[in-house]
Amino acid sequence: MSRDALEARVRGAGLDWIVPSLADDAGIRALVTTRSGGVSAGEFASMNLARHSGDAPDAVAENRRRLQAFLPSAPVWLDQVHGTTVAVLDGTPSVPRPVADAAVTRAPGVVVAVQTADCLPVLFADRRGSAVGIAHAGWRGLAAGVLESTVAALRDLGVQPDDVHAWIGPGIGPRAFEVGADVHTAFCAHDAGAASAFVALRPGKWTADLGALAGARLAAAGVGIVTGGGFCTHDDSGRFFSYRRTQLSGRMASLIWLERGP
DSSP: OOHHHHHHHHHHTTOOOBOOOSSGGGTEEEEEOOSTTOOOOGGGTTTOOOGGGSOOHHHHHHHHHHHHTTSSSOOBOOBOOSSOOEEEEOSSOOSSOOBOSEEEEOSTTOOEEEEESSSEEEEEEETTSSOEEEEEEOHHHHHHTHHHHHHHHHHHTTOOGGGEEEEEOOBOOTTTOEEOHHHHHHHHTTOGGGGGGEEEEETTEEEEOHHHHHHHHHHHTTOSEEEEOOOBTTTOTTTOOOHHHHSSOOOEEEEEEEOOOO
16 A cells, blocks of 8 residues: 555544655555544543553554554554663564564564654654664653664664664654753763753753754764654644643554565
């Protein structure tokens, strides 16, 4: 299915999900869900995909079933722990699910996925169409190097960083992400240039631009193209879940895969 056909299906279903463009001509497809299209209620309304959120299990199961209709296979969900481990997936069933915050694959039809609600999802595509990857990048994982680890894992699959297109998905925006000295130090103690992504509010408090921090790290890792950004999960309550806004919150999914051959 082409990217245009995937987007037409999404729009035809009345959904405002995001259909990123990454190496479309090379057979790479991606999808980012929003709050629309599911059956969950209350703070989880309506397309919550997380089983650990406190939502009704039957509702989450139905939401996942609806998502599955747009995918070539069931997503490989990760047990996300705000770390830097990258799961390398070959299509073999992963039971239990990988404890990791990123995943890469060269296997067509394998859907790699992360769940977020303020943390950044970052999608990776080899512009030649040989591999894809995805990372869950909250501030802890971002500072620890989860994006660099994902680029390194793709390199191990034969993808050079300058052939990678990275797309930064919806996360908490710079006006809403107030942080303390722990976050400021985690970035700035080792990279003086990171200070430009922080705006001082008062002693010991800053706002932080996660998207800018991610973009800088991707560029430093040699990634050839970086796009995306511009979404704020905190401020756009109608479209996105936000843990910082409500804490009792659902999760969106970001997914990427290589199309199967004809």
